[in-house]
Amino acid sequence: MLLEETKKILKEAGWYEGRKIDISEHIKFLEDMGYEVFDALKKWLEEFGDLKIILEDEPFDDDNNYYTVExxxxxxxxxxxxxxxxxxxxxxxxxxxxxAEIANNEILVYISESGKFYTYEGLFDSNTDNFFNSTFAHDHCERPLTWIELGKDDHLDRYLEKSGQQK
Known part of the structure; x- marks a missing residue:
């Protein structure tokens, strides 16, 4: 369930409950780029596609420095x-x-066939509501799991093998 704080931010960007935009142009674009389009993506795009969210005065660090996040x-x-x-x-x-792009275009977020959200670092969130709640309502978030924690990164294994060490 989306939190009220999250809904408010999404609504300011043009989202509304029951939103269903035409995504035919997006589907063609993705297929032309070589993607195999799946149902979880279609559903997500219809409801949340084409939103630009700008949050001003987001906390940057423990020294109370603030900045704008897109x-x-x-x-x-x-x-x-x-x-x-x-x-x-x-x-x-x-x-x-x-x-999606978060943190001023620094991080790409990927949706999977099962509706989970990933970044280059690993599993970001388990579903759409958690993704948006953890992005906008920072005190209501799952801790992302890295590829290593998920057992999907053999970088450590290769390093240990090269150095003659064991796990």
Whole structure:
């Protein structure tokens, strides 16, 4: 369930309960980029696609410094500059497609066929409501799990193997 704080932020960006936008142009764009479009993505895009969220005065650090943070769910802007399909399919072990940029375009967020959200670091959230609540209502969030914690990163294994160490 979306928290009221989260709903307020999304509504300011143009979202409303029951929103269902035409995504046919997005589907064609994604397929032309080499993505296999799946139902969880379609449902998510219809309700949350094409939103730009700008939050001013977000806390930056413990010294009470503040800054503006931008978020986007505009698919063409998010992945349009890439010339190929970028995904986290291998590590997620299911199809993924980037659907959001957070932290001033620093982090791509991918939705998976099962509706989970990933970043390049690992599992970000388990569903849409948790994704938005943890992004906008910071005290209501799941702790992201890294690929290593998920057992999906063999970087440590390769390092230990090269150095002659064991796990």
């Amino acid at each position: 978020y986007s769910t505009c698919i063409k802007e998010i992945i349009g500059s890439y010339k190929k399909n970028i995904n986290q399919d291998e590590k997620a072990e299911e199809k993924t497609i980037p659907v």
